[in-house]
Amino acid sequence: MNDKSLHARLETLYQQVNFHNYRYHVLDDPVVSDAEYDRLMAEIRQIESEHPDWVTPDSPTQRIGVALSEKFEKVRHPRPILSLANAFGAEDARAWYERIRKLDDRVERAKFVVEPKIDGLSVVLHYRNGLFVQGATRGDGEIGEDVTNNLRTVKVIPLRIPVRQGREPQGSKQAPLDKTSDLVGKLPSYLVVRGEVFIPEKEFERLNQKLEEAGERTYLNPRNTAAGSLRQLDPSITAARLLTMLCYQIVYAEGGEVPSTQWELLAYLQALGFPVTNDAKRFEDIDSAIAFTETWATRRDELPYEADGMVIKIDDLRLADELGFVGKDPRGAVAFKFPAREVTTRLLAIEVEVGRTGVLTPKAVLEPVEINGVVVKNATLHNFDYIAEKDIRPGDRVLVKRAGEVIPYVIGPVVDVRTGEEKPYTPPSTCPNCGQKVEHFEGEVAWYCVNAACPAQLVRNVEHFVSKGAMDINGLGIKIVEQLIASDLIKDVADLYRLRREDLLSLEGFADKKADNLISAISASRSQPLARLIAALGMRGVGEVSASDLSRAFPSLDLLERASADELQTVEGIGPNIAEAIVDWFSRERNQKVLEKLKAAGVWPSGPAAAKPAQGPLTGSTFVVTGTLAGFSREAVKAYIESHGGKVMDSVSKNTSYLVVGEAPSSKVEKASSLGVKIIDEKDLRSLCAE
Secondary structure, eight states, X not given: OOHHHHHHXXXXXXXXXXHHHHHHHTSSOOSSOHHHHHHHHXXXXXXXXXXXXXOOTTXXXXXXXXXXXXXOOEEEOSSOOOOXXXXXXXXXXXHHHHHHHHHOGGGGGOOEXXXXXXXXEEEEEEEETTXXXXXXXXXXXXXXXXXXXXXXXXXXXXXXXXXXXXXXXOOOSSOOGGGTHHHHTTOOSEEEEXXXXXXXXXXXXXXXXXXXXXXXXXXXXXXXXXXXXXXXXXXXXXXXXOOEEEEEEEEEEESSOOOSBHHHHXXXXXXXXXXXXXXXXXXXXXXXXXXXXXXXXXXXXXXXXOEEEEEEEESBHHHHHHTOEETTEETTEEEEEOOOOEEEEEEEEEEEEEOTTOBEEEEEEEEEEEETTEEEEEEEOOOHHHHHHHTOOTTOEEEEEOOTTSOOEEEEEOGGXXXXXXXXXXXXSBOTTTOOBEEEXXXXXXXXXXXXXXXXXXXXXXXXXXXXXXXXXXXXXXXXXXXXXXXXXXXXXXGGGGOOHHHHHTSXXXXXXXXXXXXXXXXHGGGOOHHHHHHHTTOTXXXXXXXXXXXXXXOSHHHHHHOOHHHHTTSTTOOHHHHHHHHHHHHOHHHHHHHHHHHHTTOOOOOOOOXXXXXXXXXXXXXXXXXXXXXXXXXXXXXXXXXXXXXXXXSOOTTOOEEEEOXXXXXXXXXXXXXXXXXXXXXXXXXXXXX
């Protein structure tokens, strides 16, 4: 092949690979296999190695980039890159509308476009004759930093536009490509596009997991990660961060034609090959736009990236431009902000609580702060390893997050504002409640108080025993449990069945009717099935689901007590750690005495015979349920899933197929997200069962 033909082949390869990058990274719809893509790249590298003078800036091989100089060059933007005024709620948004309506009566007839406000890093891309020549950060709005080589590593950014070859594929749900196809052929000779670079939440979680495994410091949030990644002096580091981008504005155009509405502009950008949001929507009036925007405050977790609000824009770009500015804020758009769910506050202290199984759990005591409309005074710190890995210290200013109904948790410290007085935290060597030495079991992150007589454990044990998912003794709340223990009326859960009416009447707050009702509720709990009793006993790692499975495999407590660890592991969901915990529970003298007392009190049910698993559309899938579902009780949803062939587990793992989320879910949502487990709601579950 002669040089002319070989050069033409290289140009064709550039077009093909850039197009395939677009299909893969922007549309998530590749049309070639990885092997085919790799062959095309190998051919490009071979030709470029033979003719290095043919390498152009839009070559796919140039996305890796080269190291920059010691500091970034400064770039003056062709037009100011402005920020947006904020609206905190519908009232603020309508006030914005009224202000601009008074300035220009055309606003009354205007349409509006609503787009997600991505919490990333704003960048500006320069194209000359369709070729990407420069990229910069927003900077101060007038001058930004030149990060061209770093931006070349962001694979969704087209290096040459338009990237599409041949027939136009279908666009997003919103993009009216038919209205912009004519403009694509009239590309401006100089085009400047603005967008937001960010790291998707799943990629952010994977990055932090890798850093944690490597013993390196993790990042606090996706926004800072994206910003830091773009400001690396070595573009190969940027390339490793798996950044992406969405575009939403043409800053400047010279020559050619561009759309005159925001709605068509999104379609135009997409037609050129730029990634745009699929979650934008156009409305005929401001009330509809605001109503739609408000729905996203509770749906923000549906987005694959962090968004701190939605942007309401006047669709008519000429009208928006003619409305002018207030300071650095354009009048033609407003940012409808969501309530903050990540804030910083002072960590006043780290307190340690003792759970019913003896687990010591650290808790953050915070300087009160409002997060997502709720005043937060406490937050979880997960475990002592987490505190050590993040180097969280009492007195630190910490970043706290509260997403949806999930319990607030401390993300990490803001190290840069330390005064030097903050000292590393040392976990307690003794139980904060009973003073006994704590123990740590190999392979577990938890530390335990193994004193069975620990008062804190007794309160939690009884509270768990009487709870709705266990023996379901109505009317026996934690305050009464504390009264019974403080009055020395019960020393373990079996003593509940020895309580007499006169015992209760001796307690403050008890009269005849209340005492009679509680005695009746305790008596009624004797008829609870074996699965409930197994769950109520509080063996480490045994929840409602595994208790039900154990009751089918071992239809009495006598059989369960005699089971070996190997026999226990034949039950679905019972691994070696839980099996050993069950064996250990039965081996303890104190627990044997509890069992003797329960048997004497007539609390000794038998379980059902093992049933053959049902077959159905959920066969082969495992589920975990968290929160309250409107149409099911906890027992009913388990039965519903099993009746359609699915399996229900107590805890989320990498083998979980789905996490079903209801109202007020637990931290299982966070774990499922970190493991990439699909999160669904009750409606989704019913749809799966109908398949």
